[in-house]
Amino acid sequence: MTQIHVTTTVNCDEVEFLADPRETLLDCLRDKLGMTGAKEGCGTGDCGACSVTVDGRLVCSCLVLGVEAQGKTIETVEGIADGEKLHPLQRKFIQHAALQCGICTPGILVAAKALLAQNPDPTEEEVRYWLAGNLCRCTGYDKIIRAVLDAAVEMREGV
């Protein structure tokens, strides 16, 4: 099948790739751009391990076609830290031991960052429902929820 040329912005950098129209954005990020931070846990939009934002909107990149990225702005887990400086969410995840195996962590960080962008002071229940599309099999979510709430406090207080 003929490949289509796609130009898009990923984590502030303009990138180009050729995509088969059947390939997902997740496939393109991983296999064409070498950005393997987003993970495929299900391929059906149920697990959230492939979460990225497209023009600021949280999506499962396994449910978006690569060709749909044309002209869009995409943010992935690789863009959360500012160089060597970790984002508060990343620091709090490490501090709270909010990851065990770590496979769901990239997606959860992207999703949590999107939550705090629109709701800087979420309740525990709001965090739980926002992250209900991100499966974690290791932690029972307790430490993840605590890390997100703690990061929110720090970001609000601008420490």
Add this chain to the structure above:
Amino acid sequence: MVKVHLWSGLRRFTDGADVVEVRARTVGEMMKALVEAHPGLEPVIKAGVSVSVDGKLIARGLHEPVTDDSEVFLLRQLKGG
């Protein structure tokens, strides 16, 4: 003599006994003596068993010592997740 406790499913290989007494100083000697006394136990031991000596579970340590006072159980081999 070391008293080896077997699980009761093994009684048909030991003429009905669920405790077998053998002369042995190590787990390895004990296994060998068990098979010599009751050849029917050979496939069981070959298939893999664990040995509990005084509450300590020994998987494959043939040199581990046993004494006449040891509490010895032959147990089914276990596997964790």
Add this chain to the structure above:
Amino acid sequence: MPLDTKTTGFKYIGTRPDRPDGIDKVTGKARYGADAYAPGMLHGVMVRSPHAHAKIKNIDASKALALKGVKAVVTRADFPTGLEGEDWNIQENCMAGEVALYDGHAVAAVAATSLLLAREAAKLIEVDYEVLPHVTDVDEAMKPGAPAIRAGAADYSVPEGLHPNVMRYIEYGHGDLEAGFAAADLVMENTYKTEATHQGYIEPHACLAQLGADGKGEMWVCTQGHWFVRRMSAAALGIDVANLRVTPSEIGGGFGGKTTVFIEPVALALSRKAGKPVKMVMTRSEVLRATGPTSSSSIDVKMGMKKDGTMTAAKVTMRMQGGAFPMAPIDSALDCAFSCYNIPAVHHEGYDVLANRPKQAAYRAPGSPMAAFATESLVDEMCRALKLDPLKTRLQNASREGTKASFGPTFPRIGLVETLEAAIAHPHYAAPLGPNQGRGVASGYWMNWGGETSVSAALGEDGSVTVSVGTPDIGGSRASMALMAAEALGIPYENVRVNIADTGSLGVNEPTHGSRATYASGLATIEAVKQISTKLCQRAADKWGIPVEAVIWEDGSAKPSGPNAGEFPPLTIGELAAEMGGTGGPISGHFEATPSGHGGSFGTHIVDVEVDPETGYTSVLRYTVVQDAGKAIHPAYVEGQFQGGAAQGIGWALNEEYIYGADGRLQNTVFLDYRIPVASDLPMIDTVIVEVPNPGHPYGVRGVGETGITPPLPAVANAVHAAAGVRLRSLPMSPPRILAAIKAKG
């Protein structure tokens, strides 16, 4: 092995430092199974049986091979014959021979230059099946007339007259059962059933394999145990283990399901045939259809109790299907069934049965949750009938040091009593409940494991230390190893680097399974780094010109042992390391053993639920895990194990199940339908770490990974009973089932 067990006065043990692999894992840099690429790499895709049981009459791959870019197709004909026992089982499960044994069983595989092309080619491989009668339920599979899946394969243990699907039979016990039941004031007997569940790791199986025509190969794979992968793959392909080097990726969850192989030998076979590296990554549906779910079970339990709560006798009969292959975990299920209690007479009977389902794989405390569901539910029912407090009754009968365990030996020092006392004292146990709410409790046990272990430690020129272990880090074990090495050497945590070594770098290591990593690799790490300090003491002694016996190691330095040894300022590890090239050469330590002092871990859980009488939906309101860790090396990751085990157990209790249609095909093959707990399903999970040191570990560690999944099944069932007045003896307790029970009660 005599151990100088130290249980107090720690500097690093018990602290909560950042894990060494933390930054890699929060920035997306950590490389998991599917994150590897090789030059010239092909993509492999499996062809799977759509039938539960079918004879494979012919496989025609000509149309697939005619596609440009398709490089190889393999079937069972590409694998050696003549394997026996578990080697044959694994080979047969990875690639069906004459018969497809379950829906999803691999029958062929294809490698092509792109994944899309490989998928297209897989659809063009034509398989001619003759569909055979099938059976998926364990009780049905034992009935006369059920299709025999593998006649004549039963082992020595199966008495005559049983259905040929019964592969193994186990029977054991002690005490006078009849007298025990006669002495009881109340005897109750019930049947319980649990459905198969999947480990549900978020990372599907993935590998990148390369195998040459000379039998030399390499593999990158997500696994709990790469030496297992090496041995099993080599056996399935008939190559030498030493010629296959296996490197473990970071692993995205395993829970027992990644202690065996599925795609790995097939990827190697494709690579050998195509002459190029082959990457294989499973889809979620493949994971659910064809990798290890746990067994489903059907259990009869009978128990006798006096009015005051004293247990007098207990009997369990357990039937488990482990798919179309033997080795359902009846052994450990039976051993755990009554392990919490000191009962004078116990009897166990177990049947390991074949059914047309995928080969079961270990899942967190294999067998124990099912057994606990049956026995701990019955204990609760009896406490209700006799109006007894369920925790105090458990305490009254609890196994402790010196108790003759239900599975035979005498218990060494164990911590069940301490977990029960802590649970009774916990404010959760006395908190008020609202309408339609109920509280359940249950205890559980896992015996843990030691296993083959080989660890090396090497001293760097600046005094920092590299530790190489063979147990993949699934939940923070690098941090635990570094803490133990730091403690043993008296050097900062940050000065220890822990690597997970490949199969070419260490002796054989069993997987991270059986809750053994922190116990066994930890013990070996401590012993390996102690060899470094011993050697450093020798270097200091040489320098000072005094005998090595007069030198001690303390706080990261060699020191004279006392005033008689001489007046020398301490030599730090950094000073000694900087000079090591000139004082005798490189310094390292190595330790290998199959340590056997792993102590079992007991846990007690308390759960509050609310059952909606209109819908039968159960909300979990509050949850508390109390468990014995022996010694918590990194308490945050110990809590994480407790919480994760509880969450998986809650999923098993309320929601998760394998649903088979009348055609024997799995109906819920995506996460939308096989629904594991999500964040909004659960409350915070409170934890209490009890520490009853294990004398078999230098710092008192007991494995903690598995016990936590055992109590939730019965604890939730007991809470549902308390909330809704109905007793569910079959899992999962999904809303329709609870609603039906409420309606039946009237």
